[in-house]
Ligand SMILES: Nc1ncnc2c1ncn2[C@@H]1O[C@H](COP(=O)(O)OP(=O)(O)O)[C@@H](O)[C@H]1O
Ligand SMILES: Nc1ncnc2c1ncn2[C@@H]1O[C@H](COP(=O)(O)OP(=O)(O)O)[C@@H](O)[C@H]1O
C-alpha cells in the first residue's frame with residue numbers, strides 16, 4: 001500500500017431498507033475516502049444517514065450498489081474468514097457506552113475478550129501487561145482500580161474509555177466513532193476528543209468522527225464531510241468548511257450552531273422552512289431544494305454533481321455549475 | 331409600604347435545600363441555594379448533569395414534594411410563597427402563573443388526545459365561565475404565536491415532527507398567559523437547525539409577551555449566547571451567578587473558567603483545550619468544603635474544609651475562597 005492510497009473508500013454507495021411496503025433509500029450515491037492516519041468528521045442532521053455509513057463501513061450492511069474499497073481491494077461483498085479479517089482493522093465506538101458494554105462482565109473480562117487470539121498464547125504475564133497497557137492508553141489509571149469493576153460502577157466518561165480500550169485491543173487502523181461524546185458532560189467531552197487525537201499521533205490511528213457538532217468536528221478533524229439526505233453535499237478542510245461554507249445547507253448549519261461570540265450580534269433569525277426530505281419518497285432534483293433559500297430552476301429537476309469550489313473544497317450545488325460556466329466563458 | 335410598591339421577582343428561592351431518600355442515605359441534590367429571576371428576563375441554569383438543575387425547579391414548584399423529597403427553605407413565584415400553599419391554590423397557579431416545557435414533548439402532551447382537546451381541558455380547569463368557542467379562539471392564537479397552522483389543533487402528538495411537537499408544548503405553556511415559564515432542556519432532543527428555530531421563537535415570544543423564562547440546559551454555549559443572566563450550579567450549589575456577558579468575558583469562579591474552556595470555539599484559532607479532569611462529587615457524601623475542590627487547579631487548604639459563601643463582586647455573585655481579599659494576595663505573592 002503506498003502512503004497516498006486511501007485506507008478505505010465508499011464509491012457511489014446506495015443502501016435501501018425495506019420494511020413491508022416501505023422502501024427507504026438511505027444512502028444515495030455516498031462517496032467518502034479516508035487516508036491512513038487521517039481524522040475525518042462526518043456532520044449532518046439526524047436521519048441524514050450517518051450511522052448507516054458507519055455500519056456499512058464495518059460491513060454490518062452490504063452496499064446495494066457501489067463499492068466499499070479497503071486498502072485497494074473491493075470488500076463490498078466478502079464473507080466468512082475474509083470478512084472477519086477485514087473487521088479487525090476497523091472498530092466502532094458508539095454513542096452510548098452503557099448499551100455497548102456487557103453489564104455482567106468486569107472490565108478485565110470485557111478487554112480480554114476483545115484481544116485477538118494470538119495475544120492469548122503469549123503467556124499470562126504478557127497478557128496482564130497488555131491489559132494494563134491498554135487501560136493506560138485510555139488514561140484509566142491505576143489499572144487495578146478499574147480491572148475488577150462492572151460497567152455500572154463507572155462514570156459515563158470512564159465507560160466510554162473502557163469501550164475505547166476494547167476497540168483498541170485488536171489494534172485497528174480505523175476507528176469509527178459514532179457520536180462518541182454526545183452523551184457525556186461538557187467538561188468530559190474534550191478529554192475523549194484529546195484522547196482520540198493522542199492515539200492518532202502515537203499510533204497513526206485514523207478516525208471517522210460522526211457528530212452534529214461543527215465546533216467539535218473542527219477541533220478534532222482535519223477534514224469535514226457534510227451529509228444531507230444520504231449524500232455528501234460539501235467536503236473540505238475543517239477550517240474551510242466551518243469558516244467559508246459554500247453549500248447553502250452548510251451555511252445553514254454554521255449559522256444555526258450555538259456560539260457565545262454571536263451574543264447580541266445575530267441579525268434576524270436564520271429562518272429555515274421545512275425539514276429533511278422523506279427518504280421513502282422519490283426525490284427529483286436536489287434533495288435540499290425544499291429548504292434552500294437560494295433555490296432556482298435547475299434544482300427542481302437535476303441533482304447537482306460535486307464541483308470544486310475552493311482549494312480541495314467541494315460542494316454539490318447548482319449555484320456553482322453557473323459559476324463554472326461563467327468562469328469558462330470568461 | 332416600600333415592600334408593597336416594589337414588584338416582586340417572577341421567581342425566587344431562598345436557602346432552598348432538597349434531599350432525596352436513597353438506600354445509601356440522603357442524596358443532597360440542592361444545598362442552600364438562593365436565586366432570583368426578574369420579570370421578563372431569560373435566566374439560564376447551567377451545570378453538568380447531576381448538579382441539581384431539574385431538582386431545583388421541580389422542588390421549587392412542588393412538582394416533586396414530600397415524601398419523595400425533603401425540602402427546606404422558601405420558594406416564591408410572583409411573590410407568593412409556593413411551599414406552604416394549599417393544593418387547590420397551587421393548582422390554580424399552574425399554567426396560569428407558571429408553566430413547564432420539558433425535554434420530552436411526549437411527557438407534556440397526552441398521546442391519545444388531539445391538541446385542541448388538551449387545550450380545551452387546560453382552559454376549562456382554570457376558567458369557570460369556560461366556553462368552547464372562546465377556548466378554541468385562544469388555542470388558535472397560541473398556535474399562531476408558535477407558528478404552527480391552526481389545522482394542527484386536530485392532530486395527535488404522534489402526527490407531528492419533533493420540532494412541531496416542541497412548538498405545541500410551548501403553545502400549551504403560553505395558553506393561560508403565565509408570568510414564568512420553566513424550560514428544562516427544551517431543545518436537547520432536537521437537531522441544531524430545529525434547536526435554533528425553537529430558541530429564536532422563545533426569545534421572540536418572550537420579547538413580545540414579557541414572561542420570564544428559566545432555561546435549563548447543559549449546552550453552555552447556547553446559554554451564554556441567549557440568556558440575560560446565567561446561574562452556574564455545581565454539586566447542588568450556586569458557584570457563580572451574573573449577567574451572561576460577564577461570564578463570557580470574565581468568569582470569576584475556577585469552575586466557570588474551566589467550563590468556558592471545555593467547549594471548542596466555532597470560529598477563530600483552534601488550540602488544544604483540556605476540559606475538566608475528574609468527575610462531579612457523589613451527592614450522598616459531598617466533600618465538606620467547596621464541591622469543586624477535588625477538581626480545582628487552584629485549590630487551597632480552606633477549600634477542602636469550608637464551603638465558601640456567595641459574595642458579590644461587581645455585578646456577579648461568586649462562591650470561591652479566591653475572592654476573599656487575603657487569599658487574593660496570597661495568590662499574587
Ligand atoms: N435498519 C433500518 N431499517 C429501516 N430504516 C432504517 C434502518 N436504519 C436506518 N434507517 C433509516 O435511515 C435513515 C437514516 O438513518 P441513520 O443512518 O441512523 O441516520 P443518522 O445516523 O444520520 O441519524 C432514517 O430515516 C432511519 O429511519
Ligand atoms: N428521584 C431521585 N432519587 C434519588 N436521587 C435523585 C433523584 N432524582 C435526582 N437524583 C439525584 O439528585 C442529584 C441532582 O439531580 P438532577 O436534579 O436531576 O440534576 P440535573 O438536572 O442537573 O442533571 C443527582 O445526584 C441525582 O442523581
Ligand SMILES: [Mg+2]
Pocket residue numbers: 050051
Ligand atoms: Mg446516528
Ligand SMILES: [Mg+2]
Pocket residue numbers: 383384385
Ligand atoms: Mg435535569
